[in-house]
Structures are given as C-alpha cells and as structure tokens.
Amino acid sequence: MGILISSHNLAELESFCNIVTIIKNGKVVETSDINKVKKVEQSYIIELDNLEKIEDILKIKIEKIDDKKFRIHIKREEVPQIIKKLVENNKKVYTVMEEILTLEDAFLKKTGGNVIE
Numbered sequence: 001m002g003i004l005i006s007s008h009n010l011a012e013l014e015s016f017c018n019i020v021t022i023i024k025n026g027k028v029v030e031t032s033d034i035n036k037v038k039k040v041e042q043s044y045i046i047e048l049d050n051l052e053k054i055e056d057i058l059k060i061k062i063e064k065i066d067d068k069k070f071r072i073h074i075k076r077e078e079v080p081q082i083i084k085k086l087v088e089n090n091k092k093v094y095t096v097m098e099e100i101l102t103l104e105d106a107f108l109k110k111t112g113g114n115v116i117e
Contacts, residue, residue: 010104011103013103014034018032019033020103024112041073044071047093047095048086048092048093048094050068058082
C-alpha cells in the first residue's frame, strides 16, 4: 500500500517517508529512495589540528569551515588516501565525518533553489 502526501514541509516528510518525488514548476525532477535523493554529492568534514598548507598537501580544493575543520568533496573510496596524506604531512586528524544533507538541502541543490521560472 502507498500513501501520497504533498507538502512543502520537507523536514517533516523526511521523518516518515522512504520514497520522494521532487517537482519543480510542475515537472518531476526526480523520484527515488529518500537516501538516494539526499546523496547529491559525497562530502566529508575533516577536523585537524590546523589547516595550514592543507590545499598544498591535498592538491585539491577544500571548503574551510573554521580554523580546524574543512569540507571536501570526494568519493568514499578516496577517504583513506586523504587521511594517509594528512598523517604523512604531520597533520593530526581528529574526526572524519560523512556529511549527510537534509531533504531540504538536497531539494535546493536539485532544483536550484526556490526560484519559480
């Protein structure tokens, strides 16, 4: 049995739905399992002792969150190599956490925001 619920309250839908359909301007953008919809891109938040020369070490662009944390967009399989590079360059790695988007964040990324065209 299926139940169809239409709502703009994505936080509420996220708590009890397992399949979602994203609609923009009357057109279906995506219908999928909620966890797949929320996987717009894989990103990880990594906390170190400091971020000095971090882009030189990793040779890829990072998004600085604060003076000890950064976000990096990589595939899961690349995480061990990133950690290895950091440790080899005397960086103390305190946490590595996969960033999970909310349904609302995923919706905004997939639709380009709340703009009606």
